[in-house]
Amino acid sequence: MEDVKLGFIGAGNIARAIIGGLISHGHAPSLIYAADPSAHQLAQLPDDIQKLSANHRLVEQVDVVVICVKPDLVIPVATDFAPLARDKLIVSVAAGVTTASIAGALGQDAAIIRCMPNTPALVQTGMTGLYANGNVHDQQKEIGRSMLAAVGKTAWLESEADLDIVTAVSGSGPAYFFLVMEAMEAAATRLGLSTEMARTLVLQTALGAARMAIGSDDEAATLRHNVTSKGGTTEAAINTLLDAGLPEDFDRAIEAAYRRSIELSGT
Numbered sequence: 001m002e003d004v005k006l007g008f009i010g011a012g013n014i015a016r017a018i019i020g021g022l023i024s025h026g027h028a029p030s031l032i033y034a035a036d037p038s039a040h041q042l043a044q045l046p047d048d049i050q051k052l053s054a055n056h057r058l059v060e061q062v063d064v065v066v067i068c069v070k071p072d073l074v075i076p077v078a079t080d081f082a083p084l085a086r087d088k089l090i091v092s093v094a095a096g097v098t099t100a101s102i103a104g105a106l107g108q109d110a111a112i113i114r115c116m117p118n119t120p121a122l123v124q125t126g127m128t129g130l131y132a133n134g135n136v137h138d139q140q141k142e143i144g145r146s147m148l149a150a151v152g153k154t155a156w157l158e159s160e161a162d163l164d165i166v167t168a169v170s171g172s173g174p175a176y177f178f179l180v181m182e183a184m185e186a187a188a189t190r191l192g193l194s195t196e197m198a199r200t201l202v203l204q205t206a207l208g209a210a211r212m213a214i215g216s217d218d219e220a221a222t223l224r225h226n227v228t229s230k231g232g233t234t235e236a237a238i239n240t241l242l243d244a245g246l247p248e249d250f251d252r253a254i255e256a257a258y259r260r261s262i263e264l265s266g267t
Contacts, residue, residue, distance in 0.1 A: 001143045004031065007062030009055050009077060011036035011045055014093050015068040017121045019045060021150030024124070033058050059084040064143060067092040067102075071264070078105035085110065089140045091147070093117055095167060096264035099133040099160060111135040113144040116166045117151065119174050126152030127173075129166035131159070164265065168257035176253070181206060 006022070008015040011034050023029055029048040035058040036042050042051045052058050059065055059081045069077055071094045078090075082105055090112045092102060099112045106112075113136055117128040128148040132141050141156070148154045157163060181202050188198035213223060228234045 001146050002027065004064060004143055005033065005062040006031065006064045006066060006147065007033040007035070007058040008066045008068055009035050009058065009081075010068035011038070011041040012068060013119075013122060014117060015066070016045060017117075017124075017126070017151050018066070018068075018147065019049065021121075021124050022147065023049075025150045027150070033062050055081050056084055059088065062088070064089045064091060064147070066147070067094060069094065071096050075101060075105050078102055082106045089113065089136070089143060091115065091144055095171065096261065096266075098265055099131070101266075103133065109135055111137070111140055113141070114160065114163065115144070115148055116163050116171050117148060118170050121151035124151050127170040128152060128154045129157050129163055129170070130154060131157045131163055133160075164258055164261040167261040168254045171261075172257045176250070177206065 006027075008019065015034065019032055019034065022032060023046060029046055030050070033050040033052060034042060034045055035052040035055050037053060039053075042053075045051065050061075055077060065081070065085060065088050067074055067077065067090065074092060074094045074097045078085075085106050088111075090102065090106065090110055092099075092112065092114050093116075095116065097114075099114050102112050102114075103110050111133070113130055113132045115128050115130040117126050120126045121128070126148075128151070130144060130148065132144065136144075145154050145156070155166075157166070184202045185195070185198045188201060189195055193201070213220060216223060218226070224238070228238055
């Protein structure tokens, strides 16, 4: 997609992350456009991309329109540029706004990809689930995949409803891990370590565990058993967590996030 013109409506964190990832992967800055009413937001983007204040000027010039505004603004924004969007690929990163809703604003023949990236995209280690409506052809799907691959891993979904599961697991997921880190740091400081030492130990352990899991063909349960010696310290901790119902708590938590995602999307 080296010659594809990409236009971002909205210049917030996710737009900045994707633009930065694209440039670092060799996409020409001159082929990247961004529009935002805030000069401050635009100023935080790379200097050598095309910066505009009006959405319609951006849509006129690009092949792909990436909607990076808050969910409640997606339909008004799409409605405003609809007359100019014919034959454009539309990519939305807004949570809870369905492809059917966007097509209602743009026209039923609109080619729309809806995706759910997560915040680690800001450091190019994100996980993005993507869904394409029936108007998106294979070349456009590859453009969408390549664009989001610039900030991490991607996975295509056969059902748009599965985006609610993606939201609950990976979209909200970083906060779950941050909560575990927070609790481990608090326990370490209560036992006597300095705040700085506790943070270092927890963050490096989390990073190492993730890299071990990524580099292994074993399931998480197997990896856990492999580092849990009979009668040892790890077993004492794991048994305490299991007795307290931690797996069931996570099941309820992710179910709650899933149900809330469904409520927000109206599906």
